[in-house]
Amino acid sequence: MATSAYPPPPPYYRLYKDYEQDPSSAPEPPPPIDGNYKVFGVEREINEVLPSLESRQLYPKGPNIDFKKQLRTLNRELQLHILELADILVERPSQYARRVEDISLIFQNLNHLLKSLRPHQARATLIHMLESQIQRRKQAIEDIKQRREEAQKLLGESLLVLDGSQTN
Amino acid sequence: MDIITQLQEQLSDMAMVAVNTFGPLQRDAPPDRLSSSYPDPLNPNPKPEEDAKPQAPAQPGAAPAPAPAPPPALPPQPPALDLAEHPKAMSHALVLAAKRFDALVAALPLSSEEDQLKRIQELQAENEVVGLELQKQLEAAELELKQVEALFNEATDNCINLKKPD
DSSP: OOOSSSOOOOGGGGGGTTTTTOGGGSOOOOOOOOSOEEETTEEEOSSOOOOOOGGGOOSOOSSOOOHHHHHHHHHHHHHHHHHHHHHHHHHOGGGHHHHHHHHHHHHHHHHHHHHHTHHHHHHHHHHHHHHHHHHHHHHHHHHHHHHHHHHHHHHHHHHHHHHHHHHO | OOHHHHHHHHHHHHHHHHHHHHHHHHHHOOOOOOOTTSOOTTOSOHHHHHHHHHHHHHOTTOSTTTTTSHHHHTTTHHHHHHHHHHHHHHHHHHHHHHHHHHHHHHTOOOOOHHHHHHHHHHHHHHHHHHHHHHHHHHHHHHHHHHHHHHHHHHHHHHHHHHTOOO
């Protein structure tokens, strides 16, 4: 793999020399990757799953998590813990470590919740894309119908004109 | 920006406010008095002030009495203000950030996974139907286009043929 700090560009650019004149002379784009792939020396998978929090999870596990309620509860807990930290720093300053750990745990949980909302967002984006595609297709159908009707009308009118000029 | 990214940004804002609350407080905190046997670091020369204090209420119009009091008081004043204002401003910011987070959470358009999957299947079926309809219309329109082109060619041929005897 590339070991220099500024590796040269990959040499395939020479294959596209005659792309302007003959697009088929250049190779096809590579197919989508299946399995694991390497990026900057790090191996990654295609279907990346969010690793679970295991023992550090604060909100209840289960199939249906009420995200809004849990997010709000964790937010309140966070505020409380920050206040507790302020208190501890005034009264028993040497015991700050536990409180700081608790606060970072709450942050981890909040971030985990937000990340687990991403698949839902992906599905919602898909729904949106399908809806807009259906909308565009319906619009195209309407346009085609309208043009066809206009063409038929013009043909009919021109036939009338021709018939009229013939009988005259 | 999508709402989940906004929520994540709001979270990091809250973390930053929390860090900025405690950091400057610890950094700028004035030294604390350890015991009454040591001099008070905040007030190293209490004697002239004590002499000035009983005089000031006795002679409110005396100009020299308040004169020693303001100069020692001036230098510590700017940090003292910051130290009082800073936690208030920071806690205000923290509460605001928490409220924004709650507002964003309330604005989350959530629905269950089954609902989403059902909707996706409905939309896919509708997409198929609409796609077939579009295909049909397109083919009919292309057919009509060919017919019109043929008619047009015939008409122009006839026009050319009719114009011959000139």
